[in-house]
Amino acid sequence: MENYFLDNKDLQFTLDNLDLEEAVKLREHNFGFSKKYDHAPVDFKDARDSYRKVVSVIGEICGENIESRSREVDMCGPHFENNTVTYHPLTQQNLADLTKAGVMGVMLPYQYGGLNYPVSIYTIMTEMVSRADASLQNLFGLQNIAETIAEFGTDEQKNAYLPGFASGEFDGSMDLTEPDSGSDLQSVRLRAHQDPKTGQWYLNGMKRFITNGCSKIHLVLARSEEGTSDGRGLSMFICEACPQLVVRRIEDKMGIHGVATCELQYNNVPAQLCGQRRRGLTRYVMSLMNGARIAISAQALGIAEAAFRLARKYASEREQFKKTIDNFPPVYEMLATMKTRVTAARALLYEATRAVDLRAVYTHLCDTLPADQLTQDIRNKQKYYNKLAALLTPMSKALSTEIANSVAYDGIQIHGGTGYMKDFNAERYARDARITNIYEGTTQLQIVAAIGGVIQRDAEPRLKELMSLNFSGKLLRLKDKVATMLEKHLKAIAYDTEKKDSAYHDLIARHLVENETFIYVGLLMLRDALLDDSREAIAERYILDAEPEFQKNYLKITCGDLTLIDNHRDVIDY
Amino acid sequence: MTVSYTVIVFVKQVPDTQNITGEAMTPEGTVNRGALPAIFNPEDLNALELALQLKDRYNAKVVVGTMGPPNAAEVLRNALFRGADEAFLLTDRAFAGADTLATSYALSCAAKKYGKFDLILCGRQAIDGDTAQVGPQLAEKLNIPQICYIEDVIKLEKGKITAKRAIEGGYEVLEAPTPSLLTVIDSNIPRPQNAMRIMKFKKAKTKSELIKANSTYTDANERAAEEKRLEDKDLLIYEWSAEDVGADKERIGFAGSPTKVKEIMSVVLTATDTKKVEASEKGISSLIQELINDHTLG
Numbered sequence: 001m002e003n004y005f006l007d008n009k010d011l012q013f014t015l016d017n018l019d020l021e022e023a024v025k026l027r028e029h030n031f032g033f034s035k036k037y038d039h040a041p042v043d044f045k046d047a048r049d050s051y052r053k054v055v056s057v058i059g060e061i062c063g064e065n066i067e068s069r070s071r072e073v074d075m076c077g078p079h080f081e082n083n084t085v086t087y088h089p090l091t092q093q094n095l096a097d098l099t100k101a102g103v104m105g106v107m108l109p110y111q112y113g114g115l116n117y118p119v120s121i122y123t124i125m126t127e128m129v130s131r132a133d134a135s136l137q138n139l140f141g142l143q144n145i146a147e148t149i150a151e152f153g154t155d156e157q158k159n160a161y162l163p164g165f166a167s168g169e170f171d172g173s174m175d176l177t178e179p180d181s182g183s184d185l186q187s188v189r190l191r192a193h194q195d196p197k198t199g200q201w202y203l204n205g206m207k208r209f210i211t212n213g214c215s216k217i218h219l220v221l222a223r224s225e226e227g228t229s230d231g232r233g234l235s236m237f238i239c240e241a242c243p244q245l246v247v248r249r250i251e252d253k254m255g256i257h258g259v260a261t262c263e264l265q266y267n268n269v270p271a272q273l274c275g276q277r278r279r280g281l282t283r284y285v286m287s288l289m290n291g292a293r294i295a296i297s298a299q300a301l302g303i304a305e306a307a308f309r310l311a312r313k314y315a316s317e318r319e320q321f322k323k324t325i326d327n328f329p330p331v332y333e334m335l336a337t338m339k340t341r342v343t344a345a346r347a348l349l350y351e352a353t354r355a356v357d358l359r360a361v362y363t364h365l366c367d368t369l370p371a372d373q374l375t376q377d378i379r380n381k382q383k384y385y386n387k388l389a390a391l392l393t394p395m396s397k398a399l400s401t402e403i404a405n406s407v408a409y410d411g412i413q414i415h416g417g418t419g420y421m422k423d424f425n426a427e428r429y430a431r432d433a434r435i436t437n438i439y440e441g442t443t444q445l446q447i448v449a450a451i452g453g454v455i456q457r458d459a460e461p462r463l464k465e466l467m468s469l470n471f472s473g474k475l476l477r478l479k480d481k482v483a484t485m486l487e488k489h490l491k492a493i494a495y496d497t498e499k500k501d502s503a504y505h506d507l508i509a510r511h512l513v514e515n516e517t518f519i520y521v522g523l524l525m526l527r528d529a530l531l532d533d534s535r536e537a538i539a540e541r542y543i544l545d546a547e548p549e550f551q552k553n554y555l556k557i558t559c560g561d562l563t564l565i566d567n568h569r570d571v572i573d574y
Numbered sequence: 575m576t577v578s579y580t581v582i583v584f585v586k587q588v589p590d591t592q593n594i595t596g597e598a599m600t601p602e603g604t605v606n607r608g609a610l611p612a613i614f615n616p617e618d619l620n621a622l623e624l625a626l627q628l629k630d631r632y633n634a635k636v637v638v639g640t641m642g643p644p645n646a647a648e649v650l651r652n653a654l655f656r657g658a659d660e661a662f663l664l665t666d667r668a669f670a671g672a673d674t675l676a677t678s679y680a681l682s683c684a685a686k687k688y689g690k691f692d693l694i695l696c697g698r699q700a701i702d703g704d705t706a707q708v709g710p711q712l713a714e715k716l717n718i719p720q721i722c723y724i725e726d727v728i729k730l731e732k733g734k735i736t737a738k739r740a741i742e743g744g745y746e747v748l749e750a751p752t753p754s755l756l757t758v759i760d761s762n763i764p765r766p767q768n769a770m771r772i773m774k775f776k777k778a779k780t781k782s783e784l785i786k787a788n789s790t791y792t793d794a795n796e797r798a799a800e801e802k803r804l805e806d807k808d809l810l811i812y813e814w815s816a817e818d819v820g821a822d823k824e825r826i827g828f829a830g831s832p833t834k835v836k837e838i839m840s841v842v843l844t845a846t847d848t849k850k851v852e853a854s855e856k857g858i859s860s861l862i863q864e865l866i867n868d869h870t871l872g
Contacts, residue, residue, distance in 0.1 A: 001592070038774045061766050
């Protein structure tokens with residue numbers, strides 16, 4: 001029996017050591033839900049036991065059922081005819097399995113049929129689904145849509161849609177991108193107008209590259225304020241599949257073949273406003289996208305995990321020069337780097353989900369507690385976790401999706417010529433990974449999202465906390481290395497701040513974010529080695545590999561070289 | 575919708591012969607259970623799935639039962655996670671060492687103890703013994719009709735079942751009056767365990783487990799109250815001893831088992847062809863003669 005949870009030591013370690021007690025306690029209303037719902041946990045131990053049992057079941061579905069269907073899904077994909085998308089029968093079976101397992105509303109509140117799980121646990125599931133079939137994650141991972149309705153919708157909207165999402169009856173799509181609005185969503189043009197008599201909203205226009213655009217329930221970003229051209233003229237709408245909403249075509253993509261990516265035409269589609277007018281992009285879509293970024297980070301990590309394992313297996317079986325190739329230094333170096341990167345990305349991802357979970361519960365408290373119970377401590381925590389989540393989400397997405405590409409790339413390399421052939425999944429992983437650092441915001445945009453928090457030192461309290469753990473021996477020596485990096489990093493930030501040159505700042509932002517990542521992840525790896533000494537080697541590997549990379553970035557940041565800004569045209573246009 | 579039919583599914587916890595972690599057999603020739611993780615017998619999962627489909631189609635009540643050591647409650651919880659409504663565990667040292675005859679007798683006592691039912695479903699056979707005898711023997715003891723090798727139920731009505739049974743190269747459709755017993759083959763994909771049901775029914779316990787988990791009970795009333803609380807939440811797994819089901823001590827366990835294991839051999843099958851025997855008096859006689867000649871019979 002293949003089980004993607006039970007065969008993954010690092011993922012089990014992650015779940016067992018996830019510091020979720022505070023978030024779960026608040027999410028479960030101090031475990032008061034257990035009085036109303038038989039399945040709600042009575043304490044944290046009970047909750048964690050359920051998480052473990054449930055993710056084990058999902059691990060089995062992924063390892064046994066979904067993986068075995070993934071090749072055919074990749075080769076055939078969905079069928080499109082007469083403006084109708086029909087998913088591959090095996091994709092439909094995958095969704096049926098997950099629906100029967102009752103995990104289509106993992107994070108939704110109990111009252112709507114959800115499991116009320118924190119995003120950290122949902123992320124473990126998305127990671128495993130993606131390891132089995134990355135394209136299925138694009139369907140399973142759309143639960144953020146229901147989450148967004150749960151957070152911002154009216155009670156009527158919640159009652160109308162959430163039970164359907166939780167039971168798997170409804171699927172969703174986030175209709176954001178347009179032909180001329182990709183990274184720049186502020187320029188969205190799809191028009192929303194209100195019938196002055198009835199107050200009914202209607203949508204008109206085009207959307208492009210819409211993942212699962214053939215869904216039943218759409219969340220649509222549209223321009224509701226006539227005469228505006230920026231983000232503040234946009235609102236969010238909910239609409240249902242109907243004859244006026246036409247799927248014009250589906251894209252022929254490089255990877256994630258199992259899911260349909262649609263071009264949509266809105267011909268006066270009736271819609272409901274979700275949340276307040278003008279806050280569509282600034283509040284709701286940003287929230288939706290942040291959830292989606294965590295999901296894509298997990299998708300990338302799942303692909304990387306699969307790619308590493310395949311390469312590892314091949315290298316231990318393939319013999320050349322009378323020995324298996326994993327005995328050759330250039331090959332085992334690649335394997336060690338791949339494994340270290342996967343572990344690092346996982347450490348940062350679940351650090352990010354923890355912050356997101358804590359942000360969610362403290363934000364909920366701030367929004368719902370009566371004024372006399374809303375303490376300064378709660379407010380401070382909300383602010384702190386809000387900033388930490390806002391920093392860690394793009395940092396994690398940038399890291400996971402970039403390493404997924406490098407791991408999948410090296411995975412092919414280890415397979416040699418065989419890896420270039422379609423007989424192995426190595427090439428599929430590389431194709432599937434390639435989108436992850438593009439959609440839900442390119443890596444370049446993740447840097448833009450993260451750099452503010454790096455400069456403002458939003459993670460400083462957390463880094464101090466990790467730095468003060470009781471390290472000794474080798475771990476202490478490694479921690480000192482990280483401490484030295486942090487000192488230099490602060491100097492580099494000061495250098496950039498003092499320079500006050502926006503072009504230069506934009507140019508070196510990536511190096512700063514990368515260096516922040518090296519330090520943060522280095523400490524997380526050391527923390528984990530403290531919990532389990534068999535992880536010492538991997539923490540050491542990470543930090544020793546990070547050191548020269550950090551130094552390179554540091555030199556680039558502090559060199560003050562403006563020649564690229566001055567001469568890039570001469571170079572590009574020669 | 576009110577419950578229309580009651581379906582009992584008999585299941586078995588078996589050693590996982592696919593994932594052997596050590597020596598599968600003890601020097602004494604019995605199964606070394608320590609080396610083999612315990613799993614839900616695969617075809618019993620198919621039987622359970624068929625029962626759950628009857629629940630989906632007819633709102634049937636699905637009751638799952640097993641005979642085994644106290645930890646066989648695990649397989650019952652697994653069935654509850656997948657959708658079963660009720661569970662009972664037949665457990666008693668006196669049941670130990672049972673062959674198929676003693677097992678089917680014990681299960682027949684349990685079925686009678688349970689009360690009224692419309693169908694009993696069993697997996698065709700268990701992967702540890704591979705006898706495929708318990709289901710048919712159970713039907714005989716309960717004196718109800720049996721249909722073996724079922725792929726699917728076509729229709730369940732009051733007093734009648736129509737089912738599809740696999741035969742070589744095809745299938746046949748059979749009817750039987752109910753109550754009756756069906757043995758089910760690997761013909762469906764068992765549904766996965768459901769998250770919400772796991773969260774609830776992981777707390778389902780047998781009486782023994784309840785006592786073990788709460789060793790601080792001072793009096794019987796306290797325990798009975800806890801049992802009642804679990805039962806009200808459908809979280810009590812009924813636990814029955816030989817006495818509870820009124821089983822004759824002479825007919826259960828080792829004492830009630832005429833089968834004696836003489837020798838165990840590891841046989842590697844070398845024949846690749848199947849042999850077709852004419853379905854006639856002549857064909858059967860020649861087969862029997864052949865079996866007598868090589869000492870398989872007699």
